Amino acid sequence: MKVTIKDVAKEAKVATSTVSRVLSNSPRISQDTKDRVNEAVRKLNYKPNAIARSLASKSRTRIIGVVLPEEASDILSNPFFINAMKGISECVQRKNYYITYAFSENKEKEIEHIKDITNINLVDGVILLRVDTNDKNIEYLKNANFPFVVIGRPKDTKNTLWVDNDNFSAMENVVFNLIEKGYKRIGFVGAIKELNMSFDRLNGYKSALEKNNIKYDESIVVNKNSFNEEEGKEACKYLLEKNVDAIVTTDDLLAFGVIDEMNNKNKEIAVVGFNNNKIGEYKTPSLSSVDINSFELGYKAAKLLVDNLENTENCKTNYIINTNFIERDSTKHKNIKKTYL
Amino acid sequence: MKVTIKDVAKEAKVATSTVSRVLSNSPRISQDTKDRVNEAVRKLNYKPNAIARSLASKSRTRIIGVVLPEEASDILSNPFFINAMKGISECVQRKNYYITYAFSENKEKEIEHIKDITNINLVDGVILLRVDTNDKNIEYLKNANFPFVVIGRPKDTKNTLWVDNDNFSAMENVVFNLIEKGYKRIGFVGAIKELNMSFDRLNGYKSALEKNNIKYDESIVVNKNSFNEEEGKEACKYLLEKNVDAIVTTDDLLAFGVIDEMNNKNKEIAVVGFNNNKIGEYKTPSLSSVDINSFELGYKAAKLLVDNLENTENCKTNYIINTNFIERDSTKHKNIKKTYL
């Protein structure tokens, strides 16, 4: 039979409430009883029942729900998700919390799952790994007044907990870099405009051009419907006809397609991706990419949520995570000369 | 305020116990009250509190603990883990269960985590994603008499729930295939002998040789300490000196290293990996690999556990999952002629 707080109380010859207080480090307690109780705890190998504890303390389960977005294919090939989850896991363990998660087939199942885990009081808070411009999940959680944090910049930045890269600057920086290297006509390939991330990266692109007195040319900006190689190929085919000498993308998968098509057509242009996917190292040429520090994004998201859960006042409400531009062969062409500048 | 069973009882003008019975589909209940209660449930949008329910029903939380093994690097590059988790997630959702997991830094933290989640009654059962020949986790769970299932073949196959590929046959099949193609001298590269998987695959290799009257040569069997490219390179360097014309490995990461070294030395031998890592498609030559159906492994593991949790009698105690040998360029050499046979 499981050993309960009653057994410990009996063993230490105190009341259960005293045991409870010792375990929660209540200040008003004598060293003597503290020792006796701890001794009994050790002797009986007592572990508090998490469920009962949650119930008594008003449904604090110390469980965080992680919502994985529905794009199944992404999860496989995009290192963001797995790294973000590692970051979440790391933080959560430090704080003695737990994670629950589920893969959802589609957006409906996704929100059903959120409704489920929040309604039945399974989780204390929720982490959303992605945000749409018009995010139903956020809307629901806000309405239900349920604690949550999003990775990505939400519409309402003031009343939401969020963690994000500075996607604007990250892309601006990439384009600056290319311009410095001498690239003249830089195409843009994005996907899923609805994501704020897409929006920000496009604006970073525009800004870099503007600051370098290059006219923004809508005809070399392509927006696709999803992040995959096929879409990248199509975009590249189109852009090569427009005589670009470089293509920046908002995701490595798009960039992979771009590289394939470029090789196919025997062209040599600069290509940049986002997320620093491992596969990029194996491409020919190896792909230059922006590392978004997924681990850190996850870690800080979890931290933000837990801090706010435990400390209702004066907590931070967001973090901005640094990005790193990892340069590889796809942006190192010898035929481009600095003297062009 | 949250709506509880009391509110529903009041609304439907019945006792809380009646509401509870309706919700759990108790047979002895009149259609009339059933309707009234269901109506009240809908009207108030009542959702039972999972925590309270767990407590009252003797700590059945409907949460399954998934234990990710400590090799951090693996988790990133080995599609097995993420696919297995998708399988688990899929099954668990169908059965209305939940998952909790944590990444562990090392074996000690791993078992600490298991002790934690089992002791505090957070989970009803545990899924282990990997098994050592002398597995401390299994030992602990068995001793504690806590329900669990392992992916991989445990020592005590009779008293343990387990799901595994037929690793013996999978490797035997690969080697048979190579021999049929005309390869004469096939080297073997494995890692972490302690894993039963390693043991089985090596035996499959031996068996195929034997059945083809090829003498087993220990000098072309290499066992490394971990699954990574560097180890693969070293093994390849060694084996090339032994004049092998093919190398089978127990993991794609090892095979990647083999390919790199082989290209480095400008040799052309056959190479085979395991796990069907996406990156293998991008290698030159693209890597032939054994797909172990990770999704199915995870799915069946979860199914086995839940079935046994709910149905203490006459359940299955293991599943064998099929493998598929995916042939790519690394085993299609034109200079090897069938006539050699």
Place this chain on the structure above:
DNA sequence: TTGTATGCGTTATCAA
């Protein structure tokens, strides 16, 4: 500083 009593939201037991 410690003990008593009550409640958290269910399910289970026992009567009715």
Place this chain on the structure above:
DNA sequence: TTGATAACGCATACAA
């Protein structure tokens, strides 16, 4: 077929 009421294991307000 239903209703009261006692667990489930712990935390906490209140009393001592």
